[in-house]
Every structure is written in structure tokens, then in C-alpha cells.
Amino acid sequence: MSQKKDLKMTYKEIQFRKGVYQLRNTRNNKLYIGSSMDLDRAWNSLNLQLKMGNFANTLLQQEWNDQQGQDFVYEIVEVLKETNDPQADVKADVKTLERLVMMELQPFGDKGYHTQKL
Template sequence: MSAKKELKQAYKEMQFRKGVFQLRNKRNNKVFIGSTMDLDRAWNSLRIQLMSGSHANEALQRDWQLQQGEDFIYEIVEVLQERDEPQTDYKQEIKTLEKLVMMELEPYGDKGYHQQRAGR
């Protein structure tokens, strides 16, 4: 097998930490909650979006720009424990875990950057 194919196969077999993260603003203690299939790369992706002004959450984007990205901390809240069941839908499990974290932390209003949905 060629070195390129070996590297590609090794990448496919890699296990990435999956779960829920928060971006916390140390100045006002507001948090933004998100989930990802790769917790170790999520901060880099999030930071690039915020630095380029393209993050979908307007309140978070505004605070990031006002503070020039200072005093924001990326924190891992929950890591999804993987199982040996081949049919596991990890994307769905991560979304469920994110909903549970949202219910626990209630990152709305003065506590966070999320909008509370009607009916809650």
C-alpha cells in the first residue's frame, strides 16, 4: 500500500472527541453552547468564523467584535462516550446531549447568547 493510501486509511480510523462545548465571555459570563463531531477542531473553526465576522449568532458576533476577541474562553462541557455499536447515530446523540446541556445551563437572556424558543 502506498504511503498516501496508508495516511488516508489512518485518518479514517482516527477517533475524534465528540460532544458539547461552550464559548464563555469572561466580561459578562454569557455563554454560547454548541456541539460537534470534533471537539478539538471546533475552537479553531469557531474562532475563524468570529474573526471573519461570519458567525450566525449576531449577539455573540457583536460582543466578539466589541471586545476584539479578548476574554472569551472555549470550554468542553460534555464528551460523548462512544460505544462499540456500529449502528450508533453519533450526530443525533450529540444533538440530544446538547439539548440536555441547554436545559441545564439555560443560556438565554443575561446568561447566554441563545434565543429561547416559544413554548418553553
């Protein structure tokens, strides 16, 4: 087998940590909650978007800009347990976990960067 095929197979076998993260502003303790299929890479993506000034959440982007990215901490909140069930919808499970964390932490208004959906 070629080296390229070996690398592809090895990559496919890697188990990435999936779950929910928060970006916490340590000045005011506001939270931004998100989820990812790769928690270890999520911070790189989030950080890059914020540094480039094109993050979708305008309130978080504004405070990031005002504070020049200082006082923000990336934290992993929940990691989805791995399953061997081929029928499992892992993406849906991650989104469900995110909704549960949102219900628990209530990152709305003065507590966070999310708007509460009615």
C-alpha cells in the same frame, strides 16, 4: 499498499472527541453552547468565523467585535462516550447531548447568546 492509502486508513481509524462546548464571555458570564463531531477542531472554526465577522449568532458576533475577542474562553462541557455499536447514530447523540446541556445551563437572555424557542 501505497502511502496515500495508508494515510487514509490511519485517518479513518482516528477517534475524534465528540460532544458539547461552550464559549464563555468572562466579562458578563454569557454562554454560547455548541456541539461538534471534533471538539479539538471546533475552536479553530469558531474562532475563525468570529475573527472574520461572519458568525451566525449576531449578538455573540457583536460582543466579540466590541471586546476585540478578549475575555472569551472556549471550554469543553461534555464529551460523548465512544461506542462500538455500528447502529449508533453518533450525530444524533451529539445533538441530544447538546439539548441536554442547553436545558441544564439555560443560556438565554442575560445568561447567554441563545434565544429560547417556545
